[in-house]
Amino acid sequence: MKILYISQWFSSIGGGGEVVFQDLAKGMARQGHDVDVICSQIKTLNYKLKNVNEHRIKPLLDIPPPTLKQNILYIINALIKGSTLLRNKNIEIIHANNLGSVIVGVILSKVFRLPIVVTIHDVFTTSSQDHWEQWTKQGSKISKITSKIAPVLEKITVKIPPDIIHTVSNITKEDLIKFGATTKIKVIPNGVDLDDYSILQSEKDYDRYVIFIGRLVFYKNLDVIISAFVDVIKQVQGSKILVVGDGPMRKKWEKRVTDLNLQENIKFVGYISDKEKINLLSRSSALVLPSFVEGFGLVILEAFAMEKPVLVADVKPLSELVYNNIDGFVLPVNSPKKWAEKLIYMLSNKEICEKMGKQGRLKVEKEYSLQRVVNNMESLYQGLLGK
Numbered sequence: 513m514k515i516l517y518i519s520q521w522f523s524s525i526g527g528g529g530e531v532v533f534q535d536l537a538k539g540m541a542r543q544g545h546d547v548d549v550i551c552s553q554i555k556t557l558n559y560k561l562k563n564v565n566e567h568r569i570k571p572l573l574d575i576p577p578p579t580l581k582q583n584i585l586y587i588i589n590a591l592i593k594g595s596t597l598l599r600n601k602n603i604e605i606i607h608a609n610n611l612g613s614v615i616v617g618v619i620l621s622k623v624f625r626l627p628i629v630v631t632i633h634d635v636f637t638t639s640s641q642d643h644w645e646q647w648t649k650q651g652s653k654i655s656k657i658t659s660k661i662a663p664v665l666e667k668i669t670v671k672i673p674p675d676i677i678h679t680v681s682n683i684t685k686e687d688l689i690k691f692g693a694t695t696k697i698k699v700i701p702n703g704v705d706l707d708d709y710s711i712l713q714s715e716k717d718y719d720r721y722v723i724f725i726g727r728l729v730f731y732k733n734l735d736v737i738i739s740a741f742v743d744v745i746k747q748v749q750g751s752k753i754l755v756v757g758d759g760p761m762r763k764k765w766e767k768r769v770t771d772l773n774l775q776e777n778i779k780f781v782g783y784i785s786d787k788e789k790i791n792l793l794s795r796s797s798a799l800v801l802p803s804f805v806e807g808f809g810l811v812i813l814e815a816f817a818m819e820k821p822v823l824v825a826d827v828k829p830l831s832e833l834v835y836n837n838i839d840g841f842v843l844p845v846n847s848p849k850k851w852a853e854k855l856i857y858m859l860s861n862k863e864i865c866e867k868m869g870k871q872g873r874l875k876v877e878k879e880y881s882l883q884r885v886v887n888n889m890e891s892l893y894q895g896l897l898g899k
Contacts, residue, residue, distance in 0.1 A: 513893060514546040514601060518594065518608040518617045520586055522551035522566065525783055526576055527727050528810035529633040532680070532702050533609050537564050539705070539886035548597060550590050550616075552578075556783060569593050575758050575783075576727055580655045583612050590616040598624045605893050607631065607678075614669045621674070627896040630674040630695075634807030635687040637663045639731070643805075646730050651760035667691070675896055678889075680808040681829040698892060702808050703885035704876060709790060709817040716794050716819060718862040718869075721752035722855060723796040725789065725811045726803075728759030733802040733825060738768050738778060739848035740855055745777050748859045753778045753800070754792055793818045797865045798858045804845045806830055813880050816872030821865055823854055839872040 519533040520526065533549075541547045541563040548565045555574040560566060569589040571582045578586070594616060597603065606628040608617025614630050621628035636643045644659040670677075670693045677697045679685050685697050726732050737753060744751055755765075755778065762780060769778045784792075793799070799815035799822045812833050815822050822840035824830040834840040841854045858865055 513540075513890075513897070513899075514604045515540055515548070515893070516594070516597060516603045516606045517547065517549045518590060518606065518613040518620075519549060519551050520578070520610070520613050521554065521573065521576070522549055523554050524786065524789075525554060525556065525573075528702075528808065529610060529631070531810055532633075533631070534561065535703070535705055535882050536607075536886065536889060537561060539882050540890070543886060543890065545890075548601065548603070550593050550597070552582075552586055559785075567593055567597065577654060577729075577760065580657060580661065587612045587616055591619060594620045595623070598626070604897060605629070607893075608674075611665050611669055614672070614674075615665075618672045618674060627675045629676050629678050629892065629896070630669070631678045631680075632669065632684065632688060632807075633680055634684050634805065635666065635670065635691050636805065637666050638687045638691055639805040643731075650730055651763075654760060676892065678892070681832075683828040683832075684807050700885060700888045700892070701880060702810050702813060703880045703882040704810070704813045704817050705882040706817055706877065708786070709814075718797045718865045719795045720748060720750050720859050721754055721796055722798045722800050722823075722859070723754045723756060723793055724800050725756045725793070725814070726801070727757055728755070728761045728765065730761055731803055731805040732761070733804050733845065734761070734765050735768065736802045736825075736846060736848050736851055737800055737855075738765065738772065738774065740851035741774055741777055742772055743849070743852035744855045744859065745774070747856045751777065751855075751859045754796070755780045756782075756784060756789055756792065758782050790814075790818065793820060796820060797862070798823055798840070798855075800851075800855075801825070801830060802843075802845070802851070803827070803830065809833060813876055816869070816876045816880075819866070819869035819873045821858065821868035821872060823851070823858070835871075835875075839868050839875060 521530040524531050537547050550567050553568045553572040571585045606617050608614045609631045644662045648654050648659045670691050677695050802825045809830050812822050824834045825845045826842045831842045836842040843850050
């Protein structure tokens with residue numbers, strides 16, 4: 513098949529949803545399909561996928577989220593590049609990922625009469641009434657107009673009629689239906705390429721630190737971990753948190769760390785390479801993901817692949833991915849005391865971390881391999897094409 517993917521970041525800098533598309537493109541190319549991708553130029557990009565034709569267009573993006581102007585420019589340039597590709601290559605199917613990319617993909621599919629799959633990872637408008645207002649309060653880079661425009665764009669993304677909507681969890685499927693989606697919805701959960709976690713030959717250990725990996729946006733709820741660590745350091749000497757990622761909340765959370773005099777215990781390392789990320793993950797005691805909104809939580813699978821337990825907030829689908837007291841813990845969203853209790857327990861019990869981590873690895877091998885995702889998506893494409 514000749515497949516065109518449209519994904520704004522197509523880089524881990526853009527979050528787990530973008531990693532999903534990277535892995536999907538890589539997997540389809542490995543299966544022998546001809547894969548093209550339209551995506552933005554990334555300032556810190558230092559690698560390229562094998563056998564995947566990347567078409568990186570302006571604007572040049574740095575730290576998310578992109579501005580309103582950058583989003584508009586991306587949509588215009590993606591339409592131009594997509595039109596050129598579709599005129600010159602015998603593309604058979606389009607697959608687009610979230611908001612602006614979906615708008616581009618649907619327009620191209622209508623003009624060139626091609627089937628389209630749209631991936632929607634989560635529906636933020638249904639998560640809370642003030643989600644987009646909170647979004648605009650994160651930093652000066654984010655326009656106040658976003659709180660008005662973003663819900664409209666999200667509504668358009670859900671309402672415009674693709675051939676099929678793909679999502680990654682049942683909870684997001686329910687949200688899509690509540691939000692008015694009428695197109696057929698197919699749930700295919702995320703997966704990870706287990707080779708990525710074996711090839712690097714990382715030396716696994718369970719040092720006295722936990723790791724957070726993700727965009728630093730308000731709904732990641734890092735406040736609860738920062739607050740919990742006030743109690744943790746009293747019980748576990750030398751314990752640390754490594755915060756991997758960046759975003760509009762970084763300065764506010766760094767100030768919170770300073771105000772609590774936790775600079776020696778909570779380190780913000782920013783964006784790092786995938787190899788560095790996996791190496792840090794390989795020596796951690798556990799991954800923490802206290803988000804109160806998530807479409808899936810791909811980093812959970814990444815942690816499990818490295819045999820690390822995971823502590824998550826008690827929200828779906830996180831509470832469905834992690835089995836409480838088996839491969840991690842499910843904790844109240846806003847209870848620093850509960851988080852502190854389990855963090856102390858994990859950081860003090862290397863054997864428990866190792867035992868839980870092995871359970872997580874078994875789960876990924878059985879249920880969440882990238883090959884399974886690629887096979888399911890390949891079948892979906894073939895069904896749309898009548899093959």
